[in-house]
Amino acid sequence: MAKIDKRFQILLSEEEQILLKNEASRRGISGGELIRMALKNEIIQKSELLRRQAIVSLTELLD
Numbered sequence: 761m762a763k764i765d766k767r768f769q770i771l772l773s774e775e776e777q778i779l780l781k782n783e784a785s786r787r788g789i790s791g792g793e794l795i796r797m798a799l800k801n802e803i804i805q806k807s808e809l810l811r812r813q814a815i816v817s818l819t820e821l822l823d
């Protein structure tokens with residue numbers, strides 16, 4: 761596991777806090793870990809989507 765050494769502060773609505781707490785509890789992890797996972801997943805998915813779109817565009821150019 762990566763060393764966690766930076767702090768980041770965000771404000772959540774009461775509804776968001778409840779959703780976060782419930783989902784983290786359901787998964788058996790902390791709210792912070794759930795937020796870290798969500799952040800990584802969002803960045804990775806966007807990056808992969810852009811990569812796939814680029815490959816499709818290049819393929820179309822070569823056809």
